[in-house]
Amino acid sequence: MFSFLILFPILSTLSASTPLADSLGSRSTDGYNIYAVLVAGSNEYYNYRHQADVCHAYQVLRNHGVPAENIIVMMYDDIANNTENPYPGKIFNAPNGPDVYAGVSKDYIGDEVNPDNFLGVLRGDKDLAAKGKKVLTSGPNDHVFIYFADHGATGSIGFPTGILSSNDLNEALVYMHNNKMYGKLTFYLEACESGSMFENILPDNINVYATTAANSIESSWGCYYDPKIGTALGDEFSVAWLEDSDSHDLTKQTLEQQFMDVVKHTNKSHPQQFGQKSLNSLAVGQFQGEKTSSRIHAPKGYLRDSINVRDLPLVILRRRIKRTKDDDEVFFLEKTLQTLIAGRRFLESSIKRIVSQLCSNGYCSDAKQVMKTRQPLINHSTYSKVVKKFQSSCLNLGIHTHGMKFMYVFANLVESNHFNESTLNRFLEDLERACKTFIANHGFEVII
Numbered sequence: 001m002f003s004f005l006i007l008f009p010i011l012s013t014l015s016a017s018t019p020l021a022d023s024l025g026s027r028s029t030d031g032y033n034i035y036a037v038l039v040a041g042s043n044e045y046y047n048y049r050h051q052a053d054v055c056h057a058y059q060v061l062r063n064h065g066v067p068a069e070n071i072i073v074m075m076y077d078d079i080a081n082n083t084e085n086p087y088p089g090k091i092f093n094a095p096n097g098p099d100v101y102a103g104v105s106k107d108y109i110g111d112e113v114n115p116d117n118f119l120g121v122l123r124g125d126k127d128l129a130a131k132g133k134k135v136l137t138s139g140p141n142d143h144v145f146i147y148f149a150d151h152g153a154t155g156s157i158g159f160p161t162g163i164l165s166s167n168d169l170n171e172a173l174v175y176m177h178n179n180k181m182y183g184k185l186t187f188y189l190e191a192c193e194s195g196s197m198f199e200n201i202l203p204d205n206i207n208v209y210a211t212t213a214a215n216s217i218e219s220s221w222g223c224y225y226d227p228k229i230g231t232a233l234g235d236e237f238s239v240a241w242l243e244d245s246d247s248h249d250l251t252k253q254t255l256e257q258q259f260m261d262v263v264k265h266t267n268k269s270h271p272q273q274f275g276q277k278s279l280n281s282l283a284v285g286q287f288q289g290e291k292t293s294s295r296i297h298a299p300k301g302y303l304r305d306s307i308n309v310r311d312l313p314l315v316i317l318r319r320r321i322k323r324t325k326d327d328d329e330v331f332f333l334e335k336t337l338q339t340l341i342a343g344r345r346f347l348e349s350s351i352k353r354i355v356s357q358l359c360s361n362g363y364c365s366d367a368k369q370v371m372k373t374r375q376p377l378i379n380h381s382t383y384s385k386v387v388k389k390f391q392s393s394c395l396n397l398g399i400h401t402h403g404m405k406f407m408y409v410f411a412n413l414v415e416s417n418h419f420n421e422s423t424l425n426r427f428l429e430d431l432e433r434a435c436k437t438f439i440a441n442h443g444f445e446v447i448i
């Protein structure tokens with residue numbers, strides 16, 4: 001498939017220390033093994049789709065020959081047996097599709113699905129390993145595939161009760177590179193504003209190729225709403241790559257071709273590529289397995305029915321209300337919907353108040369302008385500190401996911417203020433004070 005001449009310049013610069021024969025290998029017998037980390041960052045039934053995507057990813061890798069012992073799965077595991085699931089013990093990633101839950105290994109479940117454990121897995125953390133938990137044990141030639149699906153915000157992605165910042169994620173990737181934990185690494189990321197996890201931060205010379213569901217300022221989209229299951233079964237970008245891998249010979253399909261196919265099938269957001277883009281001339285099989293297989297297929301011709309994931313909780317409730325005949329059930333759903341809308345209104349006005357307060361503290365002149373503009377995030381390390389302060393003193397964004405929608409305002413403030421250490425510390429104190437005044441005691445169970 002690849003001409004030697006095209007491949008050689010890429011590989012010789014990437015892995016100067018490995019013998020060329022190894023670098024050119026496209027099979028696990030030629031010097032590398034494939035390792036994978038698959039993470040669903042959410043819980044709760046209305047987020048069904050993230051665990052469905054991740055289970056499907058597990059099937060893709062297994063069907064294409066990646067050994068089970070090399071795959072690490074983090075998923076809350078509250079979907080298959082959820083009381084709302086009309087098909088107990090099963091999870092689907094497409095309407096009338098096959099069960100994708102069967103056989104999936106669950107290495108981290110429940111509260112173990114958190115940012116620290118994820119970073120520990122990536123770094124091959126010895127304490128986790130000593131506790132019998134699986135961590136990456138990959139070496140200098142190995143190929144690592146990481147797939148993550150959940151909610152996202154400017155420079156952050158969600159976990160069931162926490163968030164991970166772009167700064168901490170990219171530091172872990174650099175650590176892996178410095179500690180020779182991979183030869184090449186590919187990262188597929190499904191989340192809102194997912195481009196902001198890598199834009200202006202992922203180095204382009206550490207053999208990492210990343211692709212994201214959305215650019216840095218837009219939502220990603222869910223799809224395959226199933227009326228009987230009562231939720232969206234997948235996400236546009238994820239379903240696009242998963243179905244692409246299901247239906248191709250992965251020794252022939254390159255990462256670039258997969259990316260182009262995914263762009264074609266992701267109607268509502270703009271998938272992006274980051275990092276060492278030249279890696280995209282490699283075969284997908286070098287990261288997802290090379291065995292020929294076409295086992296899992298979504299039924300052809302299904303309308304994807306894309307839904308903006310920021311609106312999804314409302315859309316799900318409205319569709320359920322329409323379908324339900326039971327009056328008590330309708331009453332309950334209506335009440336849930338009204339509470340949800342009230343939480344969102346409260347949050348939006350609270351963010352405005354916080355920004356106004358910060359403007360009166362001297363960090364901005366026009367609160368409306370701060371809410372209305374979007375400056376590109378450049379200073380990820382400073383922004384990460386601000387997000388952590390917001391997380392600890394305003395709102396837990398892992399639980400109250402609607403808050404993620406507003407994090408861009410803090411990126412705006414970070415970028416327009418050019419803080420030094422002392423001004424940053426003062427800002428963090430002022431932010432904490434504003435948070436305590438305007439949000440902390442909100443009284444909503446969840447704001448989603």
Ligand SMILES: *[C@@H]1O[C@H](CO)[C@@H](O)[C@H](O)[C@H]1NC(C)=O
Binds near residue numbers: 077
């Ligand atoms: C789901 O229910 C089945 C049958 O009761 C049980 O065997 C399985 O362990 C349960 N799984 C989880 C994740 O609770």
Ligand SMILES: *[C@@H]1O[C@H](CO)[C@@H](O)[C@H](O)[C@H]1NC(C)=O
Binds near residue numbers: 266267304306
């Ligand atoms: C994308 O949008 C076009 C036009 O709206 C539609 O025909 C097509 O079915 C959509 N594709 C998917 C995968 O949803």
Ligand SMILES: *[C@@H]1O[C@H](CO)[C@@H](O)[C@H](O)[C@H]1NC(C)=O
Binds near residue numbers: 420422423
């Ligand atoms: C930080 O910036 C402020 C305001 O621009 C300035 O007054 C202060 O001297 C700076 N502090 C340091 C340590 O550079």
Ligand SMILES: *[C@@H]1O[C@H](CO)[C@@H](O)[C@H](O)[C@H]1NC(C)=O
Binds near residue numbers: 379381421424
């Ligand atoms: C980010 O901001 C910090 C101060 O908070 C500053 O020391 C650092 O130089 C900035 N980095 C970049 C890349 O601008």
